[in-house]
Amino acid sequence: MESFIDYLRRHFELSEQDAELFRSVSRTKKLRRKQYLVQEGDVWRYNAFVLKGLLRTYSVDDKGQEHYIQFSPEDWWAGDRESYIYETPAKYNVDAYEDSEVLLISKPDMEMLHAEVPAFNHFMRNLLERSFIALRNRVQSNISFTAEEKYRDFLRIYPDLANRLPQHMIAAYIGITAETLSRVRHHISKK
Amino acid sequence: MESFIDYLRRHFELSEQDAELFRSVSRTKKLRRKQYLVQEGDVWRYNAFVLKGLLRTYSVDDKGQEHYIQFSPEDWWAGDRESYIYETPAKYNVDAYEDSEVLLISKPDMEMLHAEVPAFNHFMRNLLERSFIALRNRVQSNISFTAEEKYRDFLRIYPDLANRLPQHMIAAYIGITAETLSRVRHHISKK
DNA sequence: CGATTCTTTGAAAACAGTCAATCTGTGTGG
DNA sequence: CCACACAGATTGACTGTTTTCAAAGAATCG
Numbered sequence: 001m002e003s004f005i006d007y008l009r010r011h012f013e014l015s016e017q018d019a020e021l022f023r024s025v026s027r028t029k030k031l032r033r034k035q036y037l038v039q040e041g042d043v044w045r046y047n048a049f050v051l052k053g054l055l056r057t058y059s060v061d062d063k064g065q066e067h068y069i070q071f072s073p074e075d076w077w078a079g080d081r082e083s084y085i086y087e088t089p090a091k092y093n094v095d096a097y098e099d100s101e102v103l104l105i106s107k108p109d110m111e112m113l114h115a116e117v118p119a120f121n122h123f124m125r126n127l128l129e130r131s132f133i134a135l136r137n138r139v140q141s142n143i144s145f146t147a148e149e150k151y152r153d154f155l156r157i158y159p160d161l162a163n164r165l166p167q168h169m170i171a172a173y174i175g176i177t178a179e180t181l182s183r184v185r186h187h188i189s190k191k
Numbered sequence: 192m193e194s195f196i197d198y199l200r201r202h203f204e205l206s207e208q209d210a211e212l213f214r215s216v217s218r219t220k221k222l223r224r225k226q227y228l229v230q231e232g233d234v235w236r237y238n239a240f241v242l243k244g245l246l247r248t249y250s251v252d253d254k255g256q257e258h259y260i261q262f263s264p265e266d267w268w269a270g271d272r273e274s275y276i277y278e279t280p281a282k283y284n285v286d287a288y289e290d291s292e293v294l295l296i297s298k299p300d301m302e303m304l305h306a307e308v309p310a311f312n313h314f315m316r317n318l319l320e321r322s323f324i325a326l327r328n329r330v331q332s333n334i335s336f337t338a339e340e341k342y343r344d345f346l347r348i349y350p351d352l353a354n355r356l357p358q359h360m361i362a363a364y365i366g367i368t369a370e371t372l373s374r375v376r377h378h379i380s381k382k
Numbered sequence: 383c384g385a386t387t388c389t390t391t392g393a394a395a396a397c398a399g400t401c402a403a404t405c406t407g408t409g410t411g412g
Numbered sequence: 413c414c415a416c417a418c419a420g421a422t423t424g425a426c427t428g429t430t431t432t433c434a435a436a437g438a439a440t441c442g
Contacts, residue, residue, distance in 0.1 A: 059331065067335045069327060082324045128319055133273045135326045136260060140250065142333035143366030144258045147430070166388060175334030180430055182390055338398070357420060371398055373422055389438070396431070405422070412415085 001028055003051055004103050007075050012119040021116065025109035031055075031096035037078060038094040044083040046104045050076050053100020054164060057092050058172070068173040071097075071161055078102065097165070142175060148184045150174040192219055194242055195294050198266050203310040212307065216300035222246075222287035228269060229285040235274040237295045241267050244291020245355060248283050249363070259364040262288075262352055269293065289355070333366060339375045341365040 005022065008014050014022075028051065031037060037055060038044045048055075055078040057070040069092060072078035083090040084107065105113070114121040141153050154174050155162050162170065167185070168178035176184075195217065196210050205213075219242065222228060228246060229235045239246075246269040248261040260283060263269035274281040275298065296304070305312040332344050345365050346353050353361065358376070359369035367375075 059335070061335060065335070067331065069331060081320070082327070085320050085324065125316060125319075128316075128323065129272070129276050132319065132323050132326065133276065135323065135330065136273070138330055139326065139333065140258065140260060142330065143364070144250070144252060144256070168388070173334070177431060178389075179391085179432080183430090186390080359420070368399055369421075370400080370423085374398090377422080383442105385441090387438105387440075389436100391436080392434090394432085396429105398427105398429075400427070401425090403423085406420080408417100408419085410415100410417080412413105 001026060001051070001103060003074075004049055007049070008120065008123075012123045014117075014119070018117050018120075022113065025105055025113065026103050028101055028103050031100045031102065033096055033099050036093060036095045037102065038080050038083070038090050038092070040091065040093050041089045042083070043087055044080045044090050044094075045087075045107045046079060047084075047107075047110050048078045048094075049103045049105075050074055050078055051101045051103055053096055053098040053102075055094055055100060055102070056097045056169070057094045059092050066169075066172055067175075068169055071158075071165065071169075071173070073161065073164070097169075147174075147176045147180050148187065150176065151181060151184050152188075192217060192242070192294060194265075195240055198240070199311065199314075203314045205308075205310070209308050209311075213304065216296055216304065217294050219292055219294050222291045222293065224287055224290050227284060227286045228293065229271050229274070229281050229283070231282065231284050232280045233274070234278055235271045235281050236278075236298045237270060238275075238298075238301050239269045239285075240294040240296075241265050241269055242292045242294055244287055244289040244293075246285055246291060246293070247288045247360070248285045250283050257360075257363055258366075259360055262349075262356065262360075262364070264352065264355070288360075338365075338367045338371050339378065341367065342372060342375050343379075 001023065004026065005014070005019050008019075008022065029037075031053070037048060040059070050072050052074060054074075055072040056068055057072070057078065057080065058066045058068045060066050070078075078094055080090040080092050080094060082088065082092075114124065141150055145153060151170070151174060154170060167181050171178045171181040174181075192214065196205070196213060199205050199210075199213065220228075222244070228239060231250070241263050243265060245265075246263040247259055248263070248269065248271065249257050249259045251257050261269075269285055271281040271283050271285060273279065305315065332341055336344060342361070342365060345361060358372050362369045362372040365372075
């Protein structure tokens with residue numbers, strides 16, 4: 001739990017009193033590998049901050065193919081924003097790819113924190129802006145790059161994730177098949 | 192300018208006094224077809240609300256190929272968020288595809304409005320959340336759909352834009368070539 | 383070690399891209 | 413008002429990339 005407080009303190013000034021407020025509304029939850037945090041169809045009413053481990057957000061299509069929308073390692077947030085905001089059944093699954101520990105804050109508590117701690121509100125707003133920009137860059141990559149360029153771009157942006165994830169998950173994240181990724185890697189290594 | 196005030200009033204309560212505050216920091220700018228609002232390399236320091244017409248945000252790659260990131264018709268916002276937030280040179284061009292009129296609010300004025308008018312701040316935050324979700328759905332389409340499915344998805348989400356834009360721009364938006372889109376349409380019409 | 387998951391490889395097929403030519407519709411200037 | 417230019421759309425033939433399916437190898441985990 002303290003690593004969450006540390007995270008907040010790295011990003012804005014937080015009094016001990018406010019830190020206590022954050023602690024009072026937070027609870028932690030351990031997830032074993034493959035355990036769901038959100039399952040398709042659930043309505044998601046929390047904010048989840050990853051204390052330890054690695055979560056993945058993905059959908060499964062008719063053919064059983066998994067499509068990864070997001071990976072959330074330590075110090076990232078996880079959940080289904082669409083379900084959270086609109087209070088509709090989740091279209092995505094979120095589960096633990098590694099044994100993990102998350103910190104949960106309910107939606108009403110989160111709204112209270114935003115109102116009571118302006119610096120936190122400001123920080124989260126800024127985080128959302130930056131996430132939006134990152135997502136836009138991902139679209140740019142999707143619509144204009146070849147398989148090899150998409151993979152290189154992934155390595156550039158998430159060098160650390162590349163070591164923690166199996167290739168087939170990276171492939172599904174960038175929108176190509178595992179076989180194509182294998183061939184792309186072979187091709188890169190020959191240079 | 193009043194259509195901007197109307198837009199705000201459709202989304203939250205706005206006193207006449209606050210409306211006057213919005214008017215005082217807004218100026219309008221007419222753009223002729225093909226005229227730039229932001230050119231690649233500029234730093235973009237405004238918020239632009241489209242009063243009339245249609246703007247497009249796109250990049251141009253080494254081969255001269257255009258990749259459309261966003262279309263902004265009436266009642267949408269335009270600009271390069273990455274340049275605006277980080278104050279870096281824009282990677283995208285924004286220009287008028289139809290003769291247009293935009294309303295401009297400078298970054299400092301925008302920050303003042305966010306601080307002075309909490310309901311506006313709340314509305315813009317919510318708009319950003321919803322834009323984020325829409326963008327995430329676009330990524331989902333990018334990584335999991337075939338050309339035909341991507342096109343059908345575009346028609347479903349932006350039925351009105353489909354009539355205002357040439358096909359080759361729609362193709363570049365969903366990440367396929369104009370020729371492929373033509374064949375997809377032919378194929379759809381045969382059913 | 384045995385089972386499972388992940389990666390690689392090959393061959394064939396499907397899909398989308400490229401290039402070039404033609405067709406269509408629109409608008410402009412003579 | 414017509415001729416022409418221009419941008420956009422379509423079509424064909426071809427190329428290249430990526431997917432699919434299947435099988436074999438490698439790595440990992442309980």
